[in-house]
Amino acid sequence: MKIFYLMMLLCCLANTALAAVIGKEVSYRAGDTTLKGYVAYDDAFKGKRPAVLVVHEWWGHNEYARKRARMLAELGYTALAVDMYGDGKQAHHPDDAGKFATEVSTNMPMATARFEAGMQVLRDQDTVNASEIAAIGYCFGGGVVLNMARMGEDLKGVASFHGSLGTSTPAQPGKIKARIVSFTGEADPMIGADKVAAFKAEMDAAKADYRVVTYPNAQHAFTNEEADALGKEFKLPLAYNEAADKDSWQQATVFLQEVFGEK
Template sequence: MVVTDEITYAADGLTMIAHLARPSGTGPWPAVLIGHDGIGLDDYQRRRADILAEHGYIALAMDYHAGRTFFGEPEAMLARVMPLLADSERLHAIGHAALEVLLDVPGVDRDRLAALGYGAGGRIVLELAGAKVPFKAVAAIHPALPAVDTDVWTGVGGAFLLCTGSEDPLCTPAQLVEFGNALQNAGVDWRVNVYGGAQHAFWADPNESGGSPADATVPGVAHHALHSARAWQAVLDLLAEVFPTAGDAESA
C-alpha cells in the first residue's frame, strides 16, 4: 500500500507544494528526491513518486514554482527558470529546502539517499550532488547542466545516470559526454544513455493529464513514448542496483 500527501514548505521566498509518496509501514526506507522539469510539478513527476513508493522508496517530488505550472506558457516559464539557472545559490537553497522536508519524513533512511531530476530539476539535483549531498545514486534526464569543473566533483560519491535524446538541442549528447568526462576525471561512477531520435522533454505526453503541451510551441521538444519508457526503466534499474533491498523493511 502506498500513502501519499501534499506538503507545503518555504523556499525561494515562496510557499512550495510538494508531493510525497511512501510505503505503508515503519521503514526504514531509502529516499528519493525528485526535481520536476521547468514546466512545473505535474502528474508525471507525482506518478514517478508513487511508483517509487510501490517499489519500497520514500519519494518527494519537490516544487520550485509555488504550485504553478506553465503549460502553454513558454515565455513565462523561461522568465521564471532562466534566472534560477543563472544563480547556483538559489538552486542550492531550493534543493536543500526540499531535501530537508524529505529527510524529516518518518521512516527515511538517511544513509540511503538518491535523486532524480528532469530538465531544470536535473540541474537542481546535480547542484546538490556537487555540494557533496551524499546521494548514492543520481539520475538526471535531459538536465540543464552545471559548469564542467572536475574540482567540483572530486570526492563526490554515488552512481550517476545521465540521459538525453540524440536530437535534444538543449542537452546534447556531446554536452553530456563532456560533463561525463569531468565526472570521470574526478573518479565518479557515471553512465550516459542517448536515445536515438528523441528530443527535449521526450517523457512529456501532451495527451495525458499533466502532460506538457509545449511540443506544439517550442522547437526541439517532443514526446517519444518508447524512449520515455526506456529512460524510466533505466532509472528503476539504477536504483535497484544501488539499493537492492529497498523493499526489505517493516510494512503494515
C-alpha cells in the same frame, strides 16, 4: 480445511486491496520562501525505507512530477516531488518557464537551499531511512540534480532525464559523492553531442562514478507523454518516445536498487 485456506486467501486479498500509495501535500520553507511539495509512499511497505527526491521540469511542480513520485512509491520508496520555484508556481508558457528556471539555475545558493529543504522534508518522514536518499530530475530538474551532485550533496545517486548537462562550476576531483546516470536523446537539440562530450570529460576529470545513456532519435522531453502536444502548441522540439521512456525508467529502477544496496 478448504474453507480455512479460502479465508486466508480472502484476508490476503483484503490486505492487498487496503494497501495503497498515499500521497499528501506538504508545505516547507527555504529562507523566506514557502515551498509546496508532494510526498508519496506505499503503506504496504512497513518500516523505514530509502527515499528519492523528484525535481520537476521547467514547467514547475505539476502533476507529471507527482506521477513520478507515485511510481517511485510503488517501488517501495518514499518520494518527494519538490518545489524549486516557490509557492507551487507553475508555468503555462515557455517564456515563463524559461524565466522561472533561469532565476533558480543562475542562483546556486537559492537552488541549493531549496533542494536541501526538500531533503530535510524527506529525512523528517517516519517512513524514511535518512541516510538513504537519492534524487531524480527531468529537463530543468535533471540539471538541478546533476548540479547538486557536483556540489557534493550527500546523495546515494542521481538520475537525470533529458536534463541540461552544462555548468559554470565544473565538479572538482573527489567532490562528487553520488553515483550518476544521465539519460539523453540523441536528437535533442537542447543537449547536443558537444555538450554530452563535455559532460563526460568533466565527469572523467572529477573521477565520478557515472554513466550516460543516449537514445537514438529521441528528442527533448522524451519521457513526458504530453511532449508532442506541448511541442506542437509552442513550436518546440519536444516529442514523447515510448521506447526511451520505458527503457530509461527500467534502467533507473535498477540504478536505485544498486545505489541503495538492494541489488
